[in-house]
Amino acid sequence: MKFESIIAAAMLAFLTSCNMENPLLTESACPYGAPAFDKIRNEHYLPAFKAGIEEAKAEIDSIVSNPAEPDFENTIEALEYSGRTLNRVSGIFYNLMEADTDDEMQAIAEEVAPLMTEYSMYISLNKPLFERVKAVYMKKDSLDLAQDQKKLLEDTYESFARNGANLSDADKETYSKYAEELSLATLQFSKNVLASTNAYTLHITDSSDLAGLPAYVVDMASMYAKEKGLDGWAVTLDYPSFGPFMKYSENRELRKDVYMAYLSRSVGGEFDNTGIVKQIVDLRIKMSGLLGYDTYADYALENKMAKNPETVNAFLKELLEPTMPFARQEVAEIFEFAKENGFEDSELRSWDFSYWSEKYREARYNLNEEQLKPYFRLENCIAAAFDLANRLYGLTFTEIHNVPVYHKDVKVYDVKDAGGRHMALFYADFFPRASKRGGAWMTAFREQGIYNGVEERPFISIVTNFTKPTENAPSLLTHSEFVTLLHEFGHSLHGILAEGRYPSQTGTSVPRDFVELPSQIMENWAYEPEYLDTFAKDYRTGEVIPDSLVTKIVASKNYLAGYSQAGQLRYGIMDMAWHTLKSVPEESTVDFEKKTVAPINVIPAAEGTAFSPTFSHIFAGGYSAGYYSYKWAEVLEADAFSLFKEKGIFNNEVAESFRKNILSKGGSEDAAVLYKRFRGHNPEPEALMEKLGLVKK
DSSP states (O other): OOHHHHHHHHHHHHHHHHHTTOTTSSOOOSGGGOOOTTTOOHHHHHHHHHHHHHHHHHHHHHHHHOOSOOOIIIIIIHHHHOOHHHHHHHHHHHHHHHHSOOHHHHHHHHHHHHHHHHHHHHHHTOHHHHHHHHHHHHTGGGSOOOHHHHHHHHHHHHHHHHTTTTSOHHHHHHHHHHHHHHHHHHHHHHHHHHHHHHTOOEEEOOGGGGTTOOHHHHHHHHHHHHHTTOSSEEEOSSHHHHHHHHHHOOOHHHHHHHHHHHHTTTSSSTTOOHHHHHHHHHHHHHHHHHTTOSSHHHHHHTTSSSOSHHHHHHHHHHHHHHHHHHHHHHHHHHHHHHHHTTOOSSSOOHHHHHHHHHHHHHHHHSOOHHHHGGGOBHHHHHHHHHHHHHHHHOOEEEEESSSOOSSTTOEEEEEEOTTOOEEEEEEEEOSOOTTSOSSOEEEEEEOOEEETTEEEOOEEEEEOOOOOOOSSOOOBOOHHHHHHHHHHHHHHHHHHTOOOSOGGGSTTOSOTTTTTHHHHGGGGGGGOHHHHTTTOBOTTTOOBOOHHHHHHHHHTTTTTHHHHHHHHHHHHHHHHHHHTOSSOOSSOHHHHHHHHHTTTOSSOOOTTOOSGGGOHHHHTSSOTTTTTHHHHHHHHHHHHHHHHHHHOTTOHHHHHHHIIIIITTTTSSOHHHHHHHHHSSOOOTHHHHHHHTOSOO
16 A cells, blocks of 8 residues: 555544544534534534644645646645635634633634644645645646636735745744744734733722713613622623713713723733734744845735835825814814813813713714614614615525524524525624624635535624613614624625635635725615615614604714724824834833824823734734725725715615625735726725815815
């Protein structure tokens, strides 16, 4: 028996023994092959990762040892389709690490991190494998390849080059060491953010300290207290608790306490991230330097729409300069309003702004969230999002109960198109808990792809932290939370409507500065009266939202547009500051941030606070040297939605073009080409400034 056959037989025996006990390694019997969450336990993860890695390595070895001349099918496609078991395990584990983690899972993640890094290096630094890839790439012009195949070949080659394949053996070893350290550092960063968020509770026992809080906020605080075994009321740093408290509490000292706790998370103490930030930055500088780039940002932006740091910085500056006068004016107006209404301090502080800006909004537009929340019951909002997808793209969402979930709060929907074709499973997980990180996001347990001629449709998940139902009221969203729902639902549609051969090209597998277009364009419908009238009904009476309230929502759409945009640009500028460094700064993380953003702050930063130590997007997510992409995509969506406004917000012709040219294409073609094909021209920043009302009159 040949050596390869002996290895293959041993591998099969090993996997078979694992499969007998491990639901992560067996074909799921659930509908559509959905994950068997009812059977998966923590003890299954580590063996599944190890088995998946061994299987994937065997597949790589098979490609390398193939005696046939390298070609697109036996090398590029074979590599694309390798590691399916590992991808399945990773898709479940890492998503649950964000949505429903525990200490044991976090320990497993730390143990798995070096294994995954070593496997990644096993591919990217595999010289014989790269030689086969390069051999195919060098004859690309003579190959008869379809567009998606050409893109896959180019992406595959560039991925090797960008991950060290051209390095010397000594540099490859160094690069691998840095990659493992970076993986562990980003894991620890996330762990500290979650722990520091959960570590704080404001325990209120005096009802007078509830002054100004709407009934739903008081009910929520009471519920949180009960969950923690406390009397009275509890305020946490989860945003559904933190945000409303900062907006409505009349107790300035308590607002300051909560604000300082929120903005000093992971700044010193047991869960300190200030050193980890610098460690991550240092490792990225070293890794990009080994690859021949001046800065990490040069490396990260090379395959994005923006292409380089100069373009990004010019873009941010182009938006910032005309925005700042509006932002300063807005803060000045709120300060004057506050003084007129009893505020006695010499300036607004960070813990004052949310409170007084809400008061000013109420006075200016005669509108507050308490008026709006009864019209935005979560169940109605979900149905409205589904209805919008139906009107635009012919999709239907039917809740099903025969698919297991990872938490009792999660709901599952079977998504079909107008012809009855199954498009996806859609998982919805809406409420906060200690095991879930803050924020809102879309992800996938499985991407769309075609394997051996058989298509696999995706398993898409949306995760948020909306207010839970209480004893006195259902889950009611603020209008801004409804905007968030539509945003993440837009990402979901990008995954649901994916059509392609190769999973690395489908759904949201697009450049980071393009991925927010499908999500941000959906936010526009939240301000369209024609859409709001279809679902926004008072949960107590069934009354449709009055035209007067809709008018106020639309009128207040650009309230604090300058302040909000300056805040987003501040994050983008801070991101670029960290990632255009050539060496780690000597000053502290807090001081470096303070120096960088001081010219942009329209309200003085509080001493001892910083957002970098909890800036998960860039230090533990996929937005390093990429946070600008939110604003970049806003420019795209402002221009794109103008076509819907011109033709009709439910126009099927425009929707079909957006689906065909953007949503279904994924990363199978260059993003700029796809956008221009849909819109007919390149976007301009002026479209966003006009939409936000940030233009001089």
